[in-house]
Amino acid sequence: MTSSRWHAHGNVYLVVEEDDYTIDPDLDGAVHVLEVDGDDVHIEIVNPDGSLAEMSGNGTRIAAAWLIARTGSTVAHVHVGPRLVEVHRVASTLYESDLGEVEVGPKEVVAGHELTPVSVGNPHAVLVGDPADLPELGPLLETHPRFPNRTNVQIARVDGPGEVTARVWERGVGETTASGSSAVAVAAATHGEGDVLVHFPGGDLRVRLREGRATLTGPAEPIQEGAAPRGR
Helix, strand or coil: CCEEEEEECCEEEEEECCCCCCCCCCCCEEEEEEEEECCEEEEEEECCCCCEECCCHHHHHHHHHHHHHHHCCCEEEEEECCEEEEEEECCCCEEEEEEEECEECCCEEECCEEEEEEECCCEEEEEECCHHHHHHHHHHHHCCCCCCCCCEEEEEEEEECCEEEEEEEECCCEEECCCHHHHHHHHHHHCCCEEEEEEECCEEEEEEEECCEEEEEEECEECCCCCCCCCC
């Protein structure tokens, strides 16, 4: 099987080209490569439980890094579902992704907790509070009837203008060290516009929000055999 392991701040994905594959339980998911055409790659994001994710900031960045390593280019166009994510390599392992439109809904109270629903092509529920509460609230809200297709959950603490600390409970995965689309959701829910630095346990991601669109900057790199990625 043609496959390799990549990570983004400890968020580990198997990049695989064949249709017949399994996802090890220690992974955060798989980037299934469906088609490659020059600088374009069509993928699907598969969670460890076998469900498909409509979108993944880290997964699309990893797909772009994988393709750029093959082509030697500095840009990749990642197609996932109806979305096209343009990714530019800006340093050796650093990539900037145009993730497209972000939709922020009005605040709601779900299961007694105030949250902001956000769509980055996939669903998010952002709470402002103590990130240490994530192990309790993450699974509660992920499967709440308010979200019939389940949701990603983030608890964020605003540290100041343009800076947030958060933890994320990823739908179909559980808690993960970092998440690209979650970084965008947290930034949009807490700041709305501007540049936001989001601190995750695995590392920092930078979000730029302009007129309802998001750009995400963060790392992606292959995992050498026998090596453990940072953050796991």
